[in-house]
Amino acid sequence: MTVPSRSLVLNAFIYPAGHHEAAWRYPDSEPHRVTDIKLYQEIAQKAEAAKLDAIFFADAPVLDENIRYAARHRLEPITAITALAAVTERIGFIATASTTYCDPYNLARLFASVDHISGGRVGWNIVTTSVDRAAANFGLEKHPVHADRYRQATEFVDVVTKLWDSWEDDALVVDAESGLFAETDHIHPIEHKGEFYSVQGALNLPRSPQGRPVYVQAGSSDDGRAFAARTAEAIFTAHQSLESAQEFYADIKSRARGQGRNPDHVKILPGLSPFIASTEAEAKALEDKFNNLIQPAFSLQQLRRIIGVDLSGADLDAPVPKDAVDATRARAAASRHQLVLDVIDRENPTLRQLLHRLAGARGHKVITGTPEKVADWIELWHLSGAADGFNIMPPYLKGGFEIFADEVVPILQRRGLFRLDYEGKTLRDHYGLPRPESLYTAERNRKASA
Numbered sequence: 001m002t003v004p005s006r007s008l009v010l011n012a013f014i015y016p017a018g019h020h021e022a023a024w025r026y027p028d029s030e031p032h033r034v035t036d037i038k039l040y041q042e043i044a045q046k047a048e049a050a051k052l053d054a055i056f057f058a059d060a061p062v063l064d065e066n067i068r069y070a071a072r073h074r075l076e077p078i079t080a081i082t083a084l085a086a087v088t089e090r091i092g093f094i095a096t097a098s099t100t101y102c103d104p105y106n107l108a109r110l111f112a113s114v115d116h117i118s119g120g121r122v123g124w125n126i127v128t129t130s131v132d133r134a135a136a137n138f139g140l141e142k143h144p145v146h147a148d149r150y151r152q153a154t155e156f157v158d159v160v161t162k163l164w165d166s167w168e169d170d171a172l173v174v175d176a177e178s179g180l181f182a183e184t185d186h187i188h189p190i191e192h193k194g195e196f197y198s199v200q201g202a203l204n205l206p207r208s209p210q211g212r213p214v215y216v217q218a219g220s221s222d223d224g225r226a227f228a229a230r231t232a233e234a235i236f237t238a239h240q241s242l243e244s245a246q247e248f249y250a251d252i253k254s255r256a257r258g259q260g261r262n263p264d265h266v267k268i269l270p271g272l273s274p275f276i277a278s279t280e281a282e283a284k285a286l287e288d289k290f291n292n293l294i295q296p297a298f299s300l301q302q303l304r305r306i307i308g309v310d311l312s313g314a315d316l317d318a319p320v321p322k323d324a325v326d327a328t329r330a331r332a333a334a335s336r337h338q339l340v341l342d343v344i345d346r347e348n349p350t351l352r353q354l355l356h357r358l359a360g361a362r363g364h365k366v367i368t369g370t371p372e373k374v375a376d377w378i379e380l381w382h383l384s385g386a387a388d389g390f391n392i393m394p395p396y397l398k399g400g401f402e403i404f405a406d407e408v409v410p411i412l413q414r415r416g417l418f419r420l421d422y423e424g425k426t427l428r429d430h431y432g433l434p435r436p437e438s439l440y441t442a443e444r445n446r447k448a449s450a
Helices: 037-049 077-085 104-118 132-138 146-165 222-231 242-258 280-291 296-307 322-326 335-347 351-359 371-383 399-414 427-431 439-449
Strands: 009-014 054-057 092-098 122-127 172-175 180-182 214-218 234-237 267-276 365-369 389-392
Touching (some): 009 037, 009 399, 037 054, 037 399, 054 077, 077 104, 092 104, 092 214, 104 122, 104 146, 146 222, 146 439, 214 222, 214 427, 222 242, 234 242, 242 267, 267 280, 267 371, 267 399, 280 365, 296 335, 296 351, 335 351, 365 371, 371 389, 371 399
Parallel strands (some): 009 054, 009 389, 054 092, 092 122, 122 214, 214 234, 234 267, 267 389
Protein backbone atom coordinates (compact mmCIF):
# COMPACT_ATOMS: atom_id res chain seq x y z
CA MET A 1 0.00 0.00 0.00
CA THR A 2 1.23 3.49 -0.84
CA VAL A 3 0.10 6.83 0.54
CA PRO A 4 -1.99 8.73 -2.06
CA SER A 5 -0.65 12.07 -3.23
CA ARG A 6 -3.60 13.94 -1.72
CA SER A 7 -5.01 13.69 1.77
CA LEU A 8 -8.32 12.09 2.60
CA VAL A 9 -11.59 13.80 1.81
CA LEU A 10 -13.77 13.94 4.92
CA ASN A 11 -17.33 15.24 4.83
CA ALA A 12 -19.74 15.40 7.75
CA PHE A 13 -23.06 13.97 6.52
CA ILE A 14 -25.86 15.50 8.59
CA TYR A 15 -29.18 13.70 9.01
CA PRO A 16 -32.12 14.73 11.25
CA ALA A 17 -31.13 13.93 14.88
CA GLY A 18 -28.46 11.50 13.58
CA HIS A 19 -28.10 8.55 11.25
CA HIS A 20 -29.23 5.78 13.58
CA GLU A 21 -32.98 5.39 13.19
CA ALA A 22 -33.46 5.52 16.99
CA ALA A 23 -31.09 8.48 17.48
CA TRP A 24 -33.87 10.79 18.63
CA ARG A 25 -34.58 8.49 21.61
CA TYR A 26 -30.98 8.48 22.85
CA PRO A 27 -30.65 10.74 25.95
CA ASP A 28 -27.71 12.78 24.58
CA SER A 29 -29.41 13.44 21.25
CA GLU A 30 -31.07 16.78 20.44
CA PRO A 31 -34.14 15.97 18.32
CA HIS A 32 -35.89 19.17 19.44
CA ARG A 33 -33.24 21.11 17.45
CA VAL A 34 -33.83 19.53 14.04
CA THR A 35 -35.12 22.86 12.69
CA ASP A 36 -32.76 25.03 14.79
CA ILE A 37 -30.20 26.53 12.40
CA LYS A 38 -27.88 27.20 15.33
CA LEU A 39 -27.39 23.43 15.74
CA TYR A 40 -26.01 23.16 12.21
CA GLN A 41 -23.96 26.32 12.61
CA GLU A 42 -22.34 24.77 15.70
CA ILE A 43 -21.61 21.55 13.78
CA ALA A 44 -20.23 23.50 10.80
CA GLN A 45 -17.91 25.51 13.03
CA LYS A 46 -16.73 22.33 14.77
CA ALA A 47 -16.13 20.65 11.41
CA GLU A 48 -14.23 23.67 10.14
CA ALA A 49 -12.02 23.68 13.25
CA ALA A 50 -11.22 20.01 12.45
CA LYS A 51 -10.41 21.06 8.82
CA LEU A 52 -13.07 18.84 7.24
CA ASP A 53 -13.82 19.35 3.57
CA ALA A 54 -17.58 19.83 3.68
CA ILE A 55 -20.93 19.44 5.39
CA PHE A 56 -23.29 17.23 3.38
CA PHE A 57 -27.11 17.45 3.53
CA ALA A 58 -29.44 14.84 2.07
CA ASP A 59 -32.97 15.81 1.06
CA ALA A 60 -36.16 14.55 -0.58
CA PRO A 61 -39.22 16.50 -1.78
CA VAL A 62 -41.64 14.44 0.29
CA LEU A 63 -42.44 13.82 3.96
CA ASP A 64 -41.12 10.44 5.05
CA GLU A 65 -43.98 8.09 5.84
CA ASN A 66 -42.04 6.86 8.89
CA ILE A 67 -42.32 10.18 10.72
CA ARG A 68 -44.42 8.33 13.34
CA TYR A 69 -41.31 6.59 14.70
CA ALA A 70 -38.32 8.76 13.79
CA ALA A 71 -37.14 12.32 13.14
CA ARG A 72 -37.58 12.67 9.38
CA HIS A 73 -38.43 16.35 8.92
CA ARG A 74 -35.69 18.73 7.81
CA LEU A 75 -34.80 22.20 6.65
CA GLU A 76 -34.47 22.83 2.93
CA PRO A 77 -30.70 22.43 2.43
CA ILE A 78 -29.86 25.23 -0.03
CA THR A 79 -31.50 27.71 2.33
CA ALA A 80 -29.73 26.18 5.32
CA ILE A 81 -26.22 26.26 3.86
CA THR A 82 -26.57 29.99 3.20
CA ALA A 83 -26.88 30.49 6.96
CA LEU A 84 -23.90 28.18 7.60
CA ALA A 85 -21.72 30.05 5.11
CA ALA A 86 -22.29 33.24 7.09
CA VAL A 87 -20.61 31.84 10.23
CA THR A 88 -17.71 29.97 8.58
CA GLU A 89 -14.84 30.83 6.24
CA ARG A 90 -13.38 27.71 4.61
CA ILE A 91 -15.50 24.58 5.01
CA GLY A 92 -17.61 23.55 2.02
CA PHE A 93 -21.31 22.73 1.83
CA ILE A 94 -23.10 20.13 -0.30
CA ALA A 95 -26.86 20.35 -0.74
CA THR A 96 -29.09 17.73 -2.36
CA ALA A 97 -31.56 18.71 -5.07
CA SER A 98 -33.61 16.56 -7.42
CA THR A 99 -33.40 16.63 -11.20
CA THR A 100 -36.86 15.07 -11.34
CA TYR A 101 -38.68 17.64 -9.22
CA CYS A 102 -36.78 20.90 -9.75
CA ASP A 103 -36.57 23.40 -12.59
CA PRO A 104 -33.10 23.81 -14.15
CA TYR A 105 -33.11 27.61 -14.34
CA ASN A 106 -34.27 28.12 -10.76
CA LEU A 107 -31.86 25.51 -9.44
CA ALA A 108 -28.92 26.97 -11.36
CA ARG A 109 -29.70 30.39 -9.93
CA LEU A 110 -30.05 29.12 -6.35
CA PHE A 111 -26.74 27.24 -6.36
CA ALA A 112 -24.91 30.03 -8.17
CA SER A 113 -26.23 32.50 -5.59
CA VAL A 114 -25.07 30.50 -2.60
CA ASP A 115 -21.71 29.84 -4.28
CA HIS A 116 -21.27 33.62 -4.54
CA ILE A 117 -22.45 34.11 -0.96
CA SER A 118 -20.02 31.50 0.38
CA GLY A 119 -17.05 32.54 -1.73
CA GLY A 120 -17.04 29.33 -3.76
CA ARG A 121 -17.69 26.61 -1.18
CA VAL A 122 -20.75 24.84 -2.58
CA GLY A 123 -21.50 21.47 -4.15
CA TRP A 124 -24.69 20.05 -5.66
CA ASN A 125 -25.64 16.46 -4.77
CA ILE A 126 -27.47 15.40 -7.92
CA VAL A 127 -30.28 12.94 -7.25
CA THR A 128 -33.15 11.67 -9.38
CA THR A 129 -35.34 10.90 -6.31
CA SER A 130 -36.21 7.30 -5.50
CA VAL A 131 -39.40 7.90 -3.48
CA ASP A 132 -42.48 7.15 -5.61
CA ARG A 133 -44.78 9.26 -3.42
CA ALA A 134 -42.95 12.45 -4.40
CA ALA A 135 -44.81 12.50 -7.72
CA ALA A 136 -48.10 13.42 -6.06
CA ASN A 137 -46.54 16.58 -4.61
CA PHE A 138 -45.88 17.89 -8.12
CA GLY A 139 -49.13 17.10 -9.90
CA LEU A 140 -47.86 13.90 -11.51
CA GLU A 141 -49.85 10.68 -11.66
CA LYS A 142 -46.79 8.48 -11.22
CA HIS A 143 -43.06 8.62 -10.56
CA PRO A 144 -40.92 8.30 -13.72
CA VAL A 145 -39.17 4.95 -14.12
CA HIS A 146 -35.51 4.58 -13.16
CA ALA A 147 -34.00 4.78 -16.66
CA ASP A 148 -36.18 7.75 -17.65
CA ARG A 149 -35.15 9.64 -14.52
CA TYR A 150 -31.48 9.24 -15.41
CA ARG A 151 -32.08 10.30 -19.02
CA GLN A 152 -33.85 13.40 -17.72
CA ALA A 153 -31.02 14.00 -15.22
CA THR A 154 -28.44 13.96 -18.00
CA GLU A 155 -30.27 16.71 -19.85
CA PHE A 156 -30.95 18.62 -16.62
CA VAL A 157 -27.24 18.73 -15.74
CA ASP A 158 -26.41 19.77 -19.30
CA VAL A 159 -28.82 22.73 -19.03
CA VAL A 160 -27.54 23.78 -15.61
CA THR A 161 -23.93 23.57 -16.79
CA LYS A 162 -24.68 25.80 -19.77
CA LEU A 163 -26.42 28.30 -17.49
CA TRP A 164 -23.51 28.40 -15.02
CA ASP A 165 -21.15 28.91 -17.97
CA SER A 166 -23.34 31.43 -19.80
CA TRP A 167 -21.34 34.33 -18.37
CA GLU A 168 -17.69 34.03 -19.30
CA ASP A 169 -15.25 34.96 -16.55
CA ASP A 170 -14.41 38.31 -18.13
CA ALA A 171 -18.00 39.29 -18.95
CA LEU A 172 -18.35 41.62 -15.97
CA VAL A 173 -16.26 44.74 -16.76
CA VAL A 174 -17.56 47.46 -14.38
CA ASP A 175 -15.48 50.24 -15.96
CA ALA A 176 -16.93 53.51 -14.70
CA GLU A 177 -14.59 55.62 -16.81
CA SER A 178 -15.65 54.09 -20.13
CA GLY A 179 -19.22 53.45 -19.04
CA LEU A 180 -18.98 49.76 -19.94
CA PHE A 181 -20.59 47.58 -17.27
CA ALA A 182 -20.59 44.19 -18.99
CA GLU A 183 -19.21 42.72 -22.21
CA THR A 184 -22.45 41.41 -23.67
CA ASP A 185 -20.63 39.38 -26.34
CA HIS A 186 -19.40 37.26 -23.43
CA ILE A 187 -22.88 36.65 -21.98
CA HIS A 188 -24.59 33.87 -23.90
CA PRO A 189 -28.20 32.77 -24.28
CA ILE A 190 -27.95 28.99 -24.07
CA GLU A 191 -30.92 28.41 -26.41
CA HIS A 192 -31.43 24.87 -25.19
CA LYS A 193 -34.20 22.76 -26.74
CA GLY A 194 -34.24 19.12 -25.71
CA GLU A 195 -36.45 16.18 -24.85
CA PHE A 196 -37.39 17.48 -21.40
CA TYR A 197 -36.44 21.17 -21.29
CA SER A 198 -36.53 24.34 -23.34
CA VAL A 199 -34.44 27.09 -21.74
CA GLN A 200 -33.39 30.34 -23.40
CA GLY A 201 -30.93 31.75 -20.82
CA ALA A 202 -28.53 33.33 -20.04
CA LEU A 203 -28.49 33.06 -16.26
CA ASN A 204 -29.19 36.39 -14.55
CA LEU A 205 -26.05 36.08 -12.42
CA PRO A 206 -22.33 36.18 -13.29
CA ARG A 207 -20.16 33.08 -13.14
CA SER A 208 -19.55 31.97 -9.55
CA PRO A 209 -16.16 31.88 -7.77
CA GLN A 210 -15.65 28.18 -8.54
CA GLY A 211 -16.86 28.52 -12.11
CA ARG A 212 -19.40 25.85 -11.25
CA PRO A 213 -20.39 24.30 -7.91
CA VAL A 214 -18.91 20.83 -7.43
CA TYR A 215 -21.00 18.03 -8.97
CA VAL A 216 -21.74 15.31 -6.41
CA GLN A 217 -23.75 12.16 -7.09
CA ALA A 218 -25.16 9.33 -5.00
CA GLY A 219 -26.05 6.01 -6.58
CA SER A 220 -24.34 2.76 -7.55
CA SER A 221 -26.76 1.13 -10.00
CA ASP A 222 -25.63 0.65 -13.61
CA ASP A 223 -27.43 3.84 -14.62
CA GLY A 224 -25.95 5.63 -11.62
CA ARG A 225 -22.41 4.48 -12.43
CA ALA A 226 -22.69 5.58 -16.05
CA PHE A 227 -24.10 8.95 -15.00
CA ALA A 228 -21.34 9.41 -12.39
CA ALA A 229 -18.56 8.55 -14.84
CA ARG A 230 -19.81 11.27 -17.23
CA THR A 231 -20.67 13.95 -14.70
CA ALA A 232 -19.78 13.51 -11.03
CA GLU A 233 -16.74 14.99 -9.32
CA ALA A 234 -17.53 13.25 -6.03
CA ILE A 235 -19.61 10.11 -5.52
CA PHE A 236 -21.36 9.12 -2.29
CA THR A 237 -21.70 5.34 -2.13
CA ALA A 238 -22.44 2.49 0.31
CA HIS A 239 -20.33 -0.63 0.82
CA GLN A 240 -20.13 -3.26 3.53
CA SER A 241 -16.92 -4.99 2.41
CA LEU A 242 -13.50 -3.86 1.28
CA GLU A 243 -13.78 -6.03 -1.83
CA SER A 244 -17.07 -4.44 -2.87
CA ALA A 245 -15.67 -0.95 -2.35
CA GLN A 246 -12.53 -1.78 -4.35
CA GLU A 247 -14.62 -3.12 -7.25
CA PHE A 248 -16.76 0.02 -7.31
CA TYR A 249 -13.71 2.30 -7.01
CA ALA A 250 -11.87 0.61 -9.88
CA ASP A 251 -15.00 0.53 -12.06
CA ILE A 252 -15.82 4.22 -11.65
CA LYS A 253 -12.22 5.30 -12.23
CA SER A 254 -12.07 3.15 -15.36
CA ARG A 255 -15.38 4.48 -16.64
CA ALA A 256 -14.26 8.07 -16.03
CA ARG A 257 -11.04 7.41 -17.91
CA GLY A 258 -13.13 6.00 -20.74
CA GLN A 259 -15.03 9.29 -20.87
CA GLY A 260 -11.75 11.15 -21.36
CA ARG A 261 -11.74 12.41 -17.78
CA ASN A 262 -8.93 12.45 -15.24
CA PRO A 263 -9.95 9.73 -12.73
CA ASP A 264 -8.25 11.70 -9.93
CA HIS A 265 -10.98 14.31 -10.44
CA VAL A 266 -13.70 11.82 -9.45
CA LYS A 267 -13.65 11.35 -5.67
CA ILE A 268 -15.15 8.11 -4.32
CA LEU A 269 -16.62 8.66 -0.83
CA PRO A 270 -18.29 5.71 0.97
CA GLY A 271 -20.49 6.39 3.98
CA LEU A 272 -19.17 5.51 7.43
CA SER A 273 -21.17 5.64 10.67
CA PRO A 274 -18.88 5.22 13.73
CA PHE A 275 -19.83 4.27 17.29
CA ILE A 276 -16.78 5.46 19.22
CA ALA A 277 -15.76 4.96 22.85
CA SER A 278 -12.60 4.53 24.91
CA THR A 279 -12.76 0.73 24.79
CA GLU A 280 -14.22 -1.88 22.44
CA ALA A 281 -16.64 -3.00 25.15
CA GLU A 282 -17.90 0.52 25.76
CA ALA A 283 -18.37 1.14 22.04
CA LYS A 284 -20.28 -2.13 21.63
CA ALA A 285 -22.47 -1.25 24.62
CA LEU A 286 -23.19 2.13 23.03
CA GLU A 287 -24.27 0.54 19.74
CA ASP A 288 -26.40 -2.02 21.60
CA LYS A 289 -28.09 0.79 23.50
CA PHE A 290 -29.11 2.39 20.21
CA ASN A 291 -30.27 -0.88 18.66
CA ASN A 292 -32.39 -1.67 21.71
CA LEU A 293 -34.26 1.59 21.10
CA ILE A 294 -35.44 0.76 17.58
CA GLN A 295 -39.12 0.36 16.75
CA PRO A 296 -39.51 -2.91 14.77
CA ALA A 297 -42.49 -1.49 12.90
CA PHE A 298 -40.29 1.34 11.63
CA SER A 299 -37.39 -0.99 10.80
CA LEU A 300 -39.57 -3.42 8.88
CA GLN A 301 -41.06 -0.57 6.90
CA GLN A 302 -37.54 0.60 6.02
CA LEU A 303 -36.62 -2.91 4.90
CA ARG A 304 -39.76 -3.17 2.76
CA ARG A 305 -38.86 0.11 1.08
CA ILE A 306 -35.41 -1.24 0.17
CA ILE A 307 -36.19 -4.77 -1.01
CA GLY A 308 -39.92 -4.55 -1.74
CA VAL A 309 -41.02 -7.37 0.60
CA ASP A 310 -43.29 -7.04 3.65
CA LEU A 311 -41.83 -9.20 6.44
CA SER A 312 -43.95 -7.70 9.22
CA GLY A 313 -45.44 -11.11 10.09
CA ALA A 314 -42.12 -12.94 10.25
CA ASP A 315 -40.38 -14.11 13.43
CA LEU A 316 -37.77 -11.48 14.31
CA ASP A 317 -35.49 -14.07 15.93
CA ALA A 318 -35.58 -16.58 13.06
CA PRO A 319 -33.37 -16.37 9.97
CA VAL A 320 -34.52 -13.96 7.28
CA PRO A 321 -37.13 -15.84 5.19
CA LYS A 322 -35.13 -16.92 2.16
CA ASP A 323 -38.09 -17.72 -0.09
CA ALA A 324 -39.52 -14.22 0.23
CA VAL A 325 -36.15 -12.56 -0.29
CA ASP A 326 -35.07 -14.78 -3.19
CA ALA A 327 -38.14 -13.70 -5.13
CA THR A 328 -36.76 -10.13 -5.19
CA ARG A 329 -33.37 -10.92 -6.73
CA ALA A 330 -34.44 -10.52 -10.34
CA ARG A 331 -35.53 -6.93 -9.70
CA ALA A 332 -32.57 -5.85 -7.51
CA ALA A 333 -31.59 -3.02 -9.83
CA ALA A 334 -31.11 -0.52 -7.01
CA SER A 335 -27.68 -0.66 -5.36
CA ARG A 336 -29.06 -0.60 -1.80
CA HIS A 337 -31.34 -3.56 -2.57
CA GLN A 338 -28.34 -5.60 -3.76
CA LEU A 339 -26.35 -4.58 -0.71
CA VAL A 340 -29.03 -6.01 1.61
CA LEU A 341 -29.13 -9.25 -0.40
CA ASP A 342 -25.35 -9.53 -0.07
CA VAL A 343 -25.56 -9.15 3.72
CA ILE A 344 -28.21 -11.88 3.91
CA ASP A 345 -26.15 -14.23 1.73
CA ARG A 346 -22.89 -13.59 3.56
CA GLU A 347 -24.08 -13.60 7.16
CA ASN A 348 -27.39 -15.51 7.23
CA PRO A 349 -28.70 -13.17 9.96
CA THR A 350 -31.90 -13.39 11.89
CA LEU A 351 -34.44 -10.79 10.87
CA ARG A 352 -33.73 -8.83 14.06
CA GLN A 353 -29.99 -8.89 13.35
CA LEU A 354 -30.61 -7.62 9.83
CA LEU A 355 -32.80 -4.80 11.14
CA HIS A 356 -30.04 -3.84 13.58
CA ARG A 357 -27.50 -3.82 10.73
CA LEU A 358 -29.64 -1.45 8.71
CA ALA A 359 -30.73 0.72 11.66
CA GLY A 360 -27.27 2.24 12.07
CA ALA A 361 -26.93 3.82 8.65
CA ARG A 362 -29.44 2.36 6.17
CA GLY A 363 -26.88 -0.01 4.62
CA HIS A 364 -23.76 2.11 4.97
CA LYS A 365 -20.80 0.77 6.91
CA VAL A 366 -21.03 0.94 10.71
CA ILE A 367 -17.76 0.74 12.68
CA THR A 368 -17.85 0.14 16.41
CA GLY A 369 -14.72 0.62 18.50
CA THR A 370 -12.01 2.92 19.77
CA PRO A 371 -10.78 6.03 17.91
CA GLU A 372 -7.69 4.04 16.86
CA LYS A 373 -9.82 1.25 15.39
CA VAL A 374 -11.89 3.73 13.37
CA ALA A 375 -8.72 5.45 12.13
CA ASP A 376 -7.18 2.05 11.23
CA TRP A 377 -10.24 1.14 9.19
CA ILE A 378 -10.23 4.49 7.36
CA GLU A 379 -6.52 4.14 6.62
CA LEU A 380 -6.93 0.59 5.30
CA TRP A 381 -9.71 1.47 2.88
CA HIS A 382 -7.99 4.67 1.76
CA LEU A 383 -4.66 2.96 1.05
CA SER A 384 -6.22 -0.16 -0.49
CA GLY A 385 -7.88 1.50 -3.47
CA ALA A 386 -11.36 1.52 -1.97
CA ALA A 387 -11.96 5.20 -1.20
CA ASP A 388 -10.64 8.72 -1.72
CA GLY A 389 -12.35 9.70 1.51
CA PHE A 390 -15.52 9.24 3.49
CA ASN A 391 -18.85 10.78 4.33
CA ILE A 392 -18.91 10.54 8.12
CA MET A 393 -22.43 9.71 9.32
CA PRO A 394 -22.75 10.45 13.08
CA PRO A 395 -25.16 8.07 14.84
CA TYR A 396 -26.54 11.02 16.82
CA LEU A 397 -26.08 14.79 17.00
CA LYS A 398 -24.08 16.62 18.09
CA GLY A 399 -22.04 14.27 20.25
CA GLY A 400 -21.68 11.54 17.65
CA PHE A 401 -19.87 13.98 15.38
CA GLU A 402 -17.90 15.77 18.07
CA ILE A 403 -16.16 12.60 19.26
CA PHE A 404 -15.06 11.84 15.67
CA ALA A 405 -13.72 15.37 15.23
CA ASP A 406 -11.97 15.38 18.61
CA GLU A 407 -10.62 11.82 18.73
CA VAL A 408 -10.29 10.35 15.22
CA VAL A 409 -9.26 13.34 13.09
CA PRO A 410 -6.10 14.04 15.16
CA ILE A 411 -4.98 10.41 14.68
CA LEU A 412 -5.42 10.72 10.90
CA GLN A 413 -3.48 14.00 10.97
CA ARG A 414 -0.60 12.45 12.95
CA ARG A 415 -0.41 9.65 10.38
CA GLY A 416 -0.15 12.15 7.54
CA LEU A 417 -3.45 11.08 6.04
CA PHE A 418 -5.41 14.28 6.61
CA ARG A 419 -4.61 17.98 6.34
CA LEU A 420 -3.46 20.08 9.28
CA ASP A 421 -4.91 23.20 7.68
CA TYR A 422 -6.77 24.33 4.60
CA GLU A 423 -4.59 25.15 1.61
CA GLY A 424 -7.29 26.81 -0.49
CA LYS A 425 -10.55 28.68 -0.10
CA THR A 426 -13.05 26.84 -2.29
CA LEU A 427 -14.56 23.37 -2.18
CA ARG A 428 -12.78 22.63 -5.44
CA ASP A 429 -9.52 23.55 -3.75
CA HIS A 430 -10.24 21.18 -0.86
CA TYR A 431 -11.05 18.29 -3.23
CA GLY A 432 -8.11 19.00 -5.55
CA LEU A 433 -10.41 19.74 -8.48
CA PRO A 434 -9.62 22.22 -11.27
CA ARG A 435 -11.72 25.30 -11.88
CA PRO A 436 -13.53 24.48 -15.15
CA GLU A 437 -13.32 26.81 -18.09
CA SER A 438 -16.63 28.14 -19.40
CA LEU A 439 -17.97 26.09 -22.31
CA TYR A 440 -18.38 29.32 -24.25
CA THR A 441 -14.84 30.53 -23.55
CA ALA A 442 -13.50 27.16 -24.68
CA GLU A 443 -15.52 27.36 -27.89
CA ARG A 444 -14.36 30.94 -28.58
CA ASN A 445 -10.72 29.91 -28.03
CA ARG A 446 -11.13 26.93 -30.38
CA LYS A 447 -12.48 29.18 -33.11
CA ALA A 448 -9.71 31.70 -32.57
CA SER A 449 -7.02 29.02 -32.94
CA ALA A 450 -8.63 27.27 -35.92
